[in-house]
């Protein structure tokens with residue numbers, strides 16, 4: 001799997017948030033987006049995930065051996081600011097939903113529910129309603145969603161918000177393991193994720209957009 005983003009520009013409301021963003025990520029590579037609040041990190045992640053139409057440019061996901069590009073929904077996990085879990089349902093019900101909803105588009109298969117819970121350091125409490133959990137526990141289980149169904153590309157918006165230091169290290173380990181298996185990671189963050197050998201793209205927001213390029 002590899003990902004090519006070419007000449008991306010995106011608008012929010014009346015404002016161009018960024019222009020001319022290009023990058024290439026091969027299997028096993030990660031790109032971290034940094035920049036102040038409002039600089040366009042989430043916007044770029046949503047464009048790459050196919051959730052927001054770019055004003056200009058293209059994002060193409062090429063699977064190994066496939067001729068055409070793949071649909072982002074088939075190849076990406078998107079973990080946004082919010083956890084996308086129902087408070088009234090148990091953790092197990094939430095993860096079962098995501099596993100069934102996402103399905104399996106490519107090998108390898110995702111982890112069974114309890115194995116995913118163990119991987120995020122929270123085995124034995126999947127019978128509890130999601131809403132009963134602490135903010136950090138909720139974030140850990142939101143991350144477990146990435147494990148119950150396999151997707152080669154992980155798009156992560158502030159994955160470690162609300163986490164303690166041990167969870168930071170745990171997430172870094174899970175991300176490193178994903179990269180080691182040929183996965184791709186695109187993440188926005190304000191704090192270092194503790195990953196080795198990652199590329200960084202510093203977003204500047206519309207203040208940094210050179211309106212001239214549109215002339």
Ligand SMILES: Nc1ncnc2c1ncn2[C@@H]1O[C@H](COP(=O)(O)OP(=O)(O)OP(=O)(O)O)[C@@H](O)[C@H]1O
Nearest residue numbers: 012013017035036037038039040041042043044188
């Ligand atoms: N739906 C929207 N309509 C209009 N403007 C929006 C909309 N969503 C975001 N924006 C604006 O787009 C800009 C970029 O927002 P974005 O969420 O991408 O920034 P960010 O770098 O992820 O910020 P943070 O670090 O605070 O998460 C901001 O100025 C924001 O106010």
